Amino acid sequence: MRSYFSDFPKTALQASYWLFVIYLLLPLALMMAISFKDANFVAFPIDKWTLKWYAQVLQDKQFLEACAYSIFIALMTTLFATIIGVWIALLISAEGIMARSVIFALACLPAVVPGLINAISMRIFIRVLDIPTGTGAIILGHTVHAVPFVVIMVLTRLRSMPNNLVDAARDLGADSFVAFMRVTLPYLTPALAGGMVFCVLTSIDDFVRTFFLGGYQTTLPMLIFAKVQGGMSPEINAMATLVLIVTAAIGLYAEHFTRRSRT
Amino acid sequence: MMVDSSMTETAKVSPRAGPSYAGWIGKLVASPLYAATIGLIANSRMARLVLLLAIPLVWIVTLHIGPIYQMARISIMDNYPPAPGGVVYTLDNYRLFFQEPLYFMPFLRSIIFAVCVTATTLIVVYPVAYYVAKVVKPENRTRALLLLLTPFWAGELIRTFSVIMFLANRGAVNVFLREVGLIDRPIILLYNYFSLSFGVIYLISLFMLLPLYSAIEKIPTLLVDAAADLGAGPWARFRRVILPLSKDGIISGCSLVYLTSIGVFAAPLLLGGPNSTIFPEIIASLFHGSSDKWPEGAAFSILMLAVSLSTVGLFMRVVGGRSVKLM
Numbered sequence: 001m002r003s004y005f006s007d008f009p010k011t012a013l014q015a016s017y018w019l020f021v022i023y024l025l026l027p028l029a030l031m032m033a034i035s036f037k038d039a040n041f042v043a044f045p046i047d048k049w050t051l052k053w054y055a056q057v058l059q060d061k062q063f064l065e066a067c068a069y070s071i072f073i074a075l076m077t078t079l080f081a082t083i084i085g086v087w088i089a090l091l092i093s094a095e096g097i098m099a100r101s102v103i104f105a106l107a108c109l110p111a112v113v114p115g116l117i118n119a120i121s122m123r124i125f126i127r128v129l130d131i132p133t134g135t136g137a138i139i140l141g142h143t144v145h146a147v148p149f150v151v152i153m154v155l156t157r158l159r160s161m162p163n164n165l166v167d168a169a170r171d172l173g174a175d176s177f178v179a180f181m182r183v184t185l186p187y188l189t190p191a192l193a194g195g196m197v198f199c200v201l202t203s204i205d206d207f208v209r210t211f212f213l214g215g216y217q218t219t220l221p222m223l224i225f226a227k228v229q230g231g232m233s234p235e236i237n238a239m240a241t242l243v244l245i246v247t248a249a250i251g252l253y254a255e256h257f258t259r260r261s262r263t
Numbered sequence: 264m265m266v267d268s269s270m271t272e273t274a275k276v277s278p279r280a281g282p283s284y285a286g287w288i289g290k291l292v293a294s295p296l297y298a299a300t301i302g303l304i305a306n307s308r309m310a311r312l313v314l315l316l317a318i319p320l321v322w323i324v325t326l327h328i329g330p331i332y333q334m335a336r337i338s339i340m341d342n343y344p345p346a347p348g349g350v351v352y353t354l355d356n357y358r359l360f361f362q363e364p365l366y367f368m369p370f371l372r373s374i375i376f377a378v379c380v381t382a383t384t385l386i387v388v389y390p391v392a393y394y395v396a397k398v399v400k401p402e403n404r405t406r407a408l409l410l411l412l413t414p415f416w417a418g419e420l421i422r423t424f425s426v427i428m429f430l431a432n433r434g435a436v437n438v439f440l441r442e443v444g445l446i447d448r449p450i451i452l453l454y455n456y457f458s459l460s461f462g463v464i465y466l467i468s469l470f471m472l473l474p475l476y477s478a479i480e481k482i483p484t485l486l487v488d489a490a491a492d493l494g495a496g497p498w499a500r501f502r503r504v505i506l507p508l509s510k511d512g513i514i515s516g517c518s519l520v521y522l523t524s525i526g527v528f529a530a531p532l533l534l535g536g537p538n539s540t541i542f543p544e545i546i547a548s549l550f551h552g553s554s555d556k557w558p559e560g561a562a563f564s565i566l567m568l569a570v571s572l573s574t575v576g577l578f579m580r581v582v583g584g585r586s587v588k589l590m
Binding site: 009010012013014016017020021023024025026027028030031034084087088090091094103106107109110112113114115116117118119120121122123124125128140144147175176177178181182201204205207208211212220221224225228229232236237240243244247248250251252255 | 284288292301302304305306311315316318319320322323326327328329330331333334337387388390391393394395398407409410411412413414415416417418419420421422423424425426427428429435465468497522523525526527528529532533543546547550557560561564567568571572575
């Protein structure tokens with residue numbers, strides 16, 4: 001069969017794709033290149049190369065502390081967001097639930113509210129309730145933001161699950177808790193893995209919520225923001241490169257994992 | 264025993280007589296504590312229903328609706344925290360917004376900026392998504408897509424930072440142009456609308472790419488073939504077949520990009536200049552300077568929320584017609 005798509009200006013499409021790839025990759029690649037520059041200022045061209053910025057970053061206590069703090073927040077966020085997200089998804093998919101679409105819309109609300117407004121409303125909320133800014137407030141803000149994405153991923157997966165699986169488990173004598181743990185939860189694993197990685201990455205990346213809800217301890221994005229505003233040095237490039245490699249590796253691995261379990 | 268008497272008819276089989284499971288869950292179910300706690304809930308319809316309903320509903324009402332409700336409440340107060348004389352509710356905060364061009368103009372600029380960014384992203388990303396979904400061979404599609412996705416796993420700030428270094432006076436673009444001999448002195452690319460849109464599109468084009476890709480991928484090639492057999496040229500096939508069939512992707516992509524670009528915060532702080540102040544910075548300054556500006560800030564946030572969501576709603580109604588899902 002002749003493909004009529006070949007009549008399209010294929011070269012133009014191809015060119016647009018590669019130009020877009022260059023647009024996406026070039027700034028990051030150049031940023032990584034500068035992290036190896038042996039000079040105190042960030043500028044092209046690069047005459048001498050060095051690894052000293054990496055040595056400096058890996059000994060930088062502030063950076064390491066910010067990493068640990070960000071990872072802690074991300075893990076707590078993931079834990080809470082996954083539990084609550086699954087719970088809400090189960091409610092929405094339960095039989096005989098009234099106003100299903102209303103509950104779904106409200107569950108998705110924090111995802112459609114623009115980030116800044118979301119952060120500000122949380123800031124007002126915790127002040128009204130007299131919750132201090134700091135770790136707890138950040139985790140709360142990140143969790144509220146992450147829950148809708150978990151709900152959507154889990155619901156998509158639940159929709160493809162045959163109803164009679166749980167019924168069969170119940171018929172064989174499992175109570176509903178055992179049926180959930182042994183049938184529903186394993187079936188949800190790919191969605192949960194995807195959702196968890198998403199939670200970790202969005203939490204580690206989040207700036208605006210941390211900016212409004214954070215205390216004195218800096219997270220990774222806050223540290224990078226402060227450094228970028230304070231003045232450029234290849235040290236930031238080395239820092240950013242390290243973070244980028246780790247997060248991209250997590251993302252690629254998750255992509256690989258979910259793709260493999262789907263087939 | 265107390266446990267036995269409170270069990271309902273669904274649990275005629277006692278846990279001990281029931282099936283046994285391997286692993287930790289088997290030990291858990293077999294333990295007497297289980298029958299008294301989780302087992303009790305699991306075997307009672309009522310308890311299950313309450314548990315299923317309670318936590319999600321409490322969470323949604325307090326944490327999804329609560330913050331926005333509080334923001335709306337504070338936006339009509341004259342002072343926050345309330346003055347000793349008691350709370351006075353007023354619409355002055357909203358009135359101030361329309362009277363003061365210092366607030367009104369950046370708001371307008373923000374909306375126009377977000378619309379322009381959305382339109383540009385759509386035009387730039389559509390051919391890319393089309394290429395990956397229809398021109399690239401299926402076995403190479405994942406690789407072609409991953410090449411586009413990888414940069415987005417770098418954080419928002421890292422990408423913004425790389426854009427700064429790309430466009431700076433001694434950045435990659437300027438150094439390259441000078442080496443080639445096209446310019447003598449650097450062109451100012453940074454701290455204006457150009458750098459701001461360059462950066463924001465850089466940050467959010469993924470939200471356009473993925474919905475467009477999945478919508479275009481679903482278009483059956485047969486339909487396009489049929490149009491071609493009936494004599495439609497490339498342009499007619501695009502306009503009459505492909506474009507209408509990828510409408511869902513366009514709608515969700517545009518909505519996501521618009522809503523994200525209107526609330527983008529770090530990028531304007533780092534990439535924008537004094538002449539390109541957009542609304543988010545103004546709202547943020549009302550919260551971060553002195554706390555007595557909180558009601559104004561809340562009012563402006565509510566306005567921004569209302570306008571951005573209603574723009575998206577209107578867009579969906581006009582372009583979509585039938586019901587559309589955002590994600």
